[in-house]
Amino acid sequence: MFKPFIRCSIALLFAAASLSSHAADPKPPMPVQEITTYQGADREERLLEGAKKEGEVTVYHAYPQLSNVTAAFTKKYGIKVKNWRSGSEAILQRVVSEARGKKFDVDIIHNNAPESEALHREGLIQPVKSPHLKDIMPAAIPAHGDWVGIAMDVYSAAYNTNSVKKEDLPKSYKDLLDPKWKGKLAVEAEDQGWFNTLVGLMGEQQGLKLFSDIVATNGISMRKGHSLLAQLVASGEVPLALSAYSWTPDLMKEKGAPIQGFLIDPVVAQFSSISMAKRAPHPYAAALFYDFMLTEGEKILADLKFVPTSKVVPSPIPAGTNIKYVDPVQALDNNEKWIKTFQNTMKSGK
Structure with missing residues (x-):
């Protein structure tokens, strides 16, 4: 006569044990789309919990200095970062090639905005709805949201302080027609984005x-690599460069090099960006790194003289500077034309 009672008691005990067991279980894994869009107050906690299970995150990047950010990320969260650093075109080619070969190793891709726009068109990256996007300047966030600008590569002139007097510096590009600049000018050899944006702002034909x-009066040499261009300025081989990155002269000057950067209107910049791979093998760690990049990562880059896109991190560029941006869509669509125009113009005096 006690069997129904016993059966009911046993059922209740199993139910209670099951509830207790589930209550102690960690939160279940979220689908990738939910990981990239989750906005709960416990976002960091949930991302970190998942990232620790994944154990690592793979980052392809163009900035050598981005390793400072990845090291800080590992120090804070204990998540290993596998870095691979190369040039912008090589990174783009590797991501596309690996995807076509069904090899999905990369989680986060850092590259110039036009290359990130190319990955967007290939369908290889995805939006991350980070709550920290609210602190990023709107111009750095494309409408599709597949990438976000983390810094501005501001194109700056730079001069050798032993070869050029400050009072002799050009105040406009027209001043470069002065014969005193003959044989003293150089640009980076692949800065067609800077050049075509610049002449567009001037009125293309003018x-x-x-x-x-x-070029016909004084000549302009082309040197491959922004780091090399700055080094040539510091050595005196190139007294005046027209398209250095603003942060490079500042870093070299701090180490005692005779180099100084300055801006000539109109000032042009290109966004440097990050994106999350659509087939990221470590989505929790990738989203966690994305958030870190938009917060502490911005501060780290600013300390290295980079120009942050964050509205809450001080910029090394003087307040009130009117910066115009290279349009990544135009740069991608007109790439061959822009390259030809740039190269032909720089060689027109020969």
Whole structure:
């Protein structure tokens, strides 16, 4: 007569044990789309919990200095970062090639905005709805949201302080027509984005004529690599460079090099960006790194003289500077034309 009672008691005990067991279980894994869009107050906690299970995150990046950010990320969270650093074009080619070969190793991709835009068109990256996007300047966030600008590569002139007097510096590009600059000018060899944006701001025909006249009068050499260009300025081989990255002269100057950067209007910049791979093998760690990049990562880059896109991190660029941006869509669509225009103009005096 006690069997129904016993059966009921046993059922209740199993139910209670099951509830107790589930209550002690960690939160179940979220689908990837939910990971990238989750906005709960416990976002960092949940991402970290998942990231610790994944154990690592793989980052492909173009900035050598981004390793400072990845090291800080590992120090804070204990998540290993596998870095691979190369040039912008090599990174783009590797991501596309690996995807076509069904090899999905990368989680986070850092690259120039046009290359990130190319990955968007290939369908290889995805939006991350980080709550920290609210602190990023709107111009750094494309409408599709597949990538976000984390810094501005501001194109700056730079001069050797032993070879050029401050009072002799050009105040405009027209000043470069002065014969005193003959044989002293250089640009980076692949800065077609800077050049075509610049002449567009001047009025394309007027801008092209001005630079053609400068080349015909004084010549402009082309040097491959922004780091090399800055080093040549510091050595005195190139007294005045026209398209250095603003942060490079500042870092070299701190180490005692005779180099100084300055801006010539109109000032042009290109966004440097990050994105999360659509097939990221470590989505929790990737989303956690994305958030870290938009917060503490911005501060780390600013301390290294980079120009942050964060509205809450001080910029090394003087307040009130009117910066115009290279349009990544135009840069991608007009790449061959822009390269040809740039190279032909720089060689027009030969």
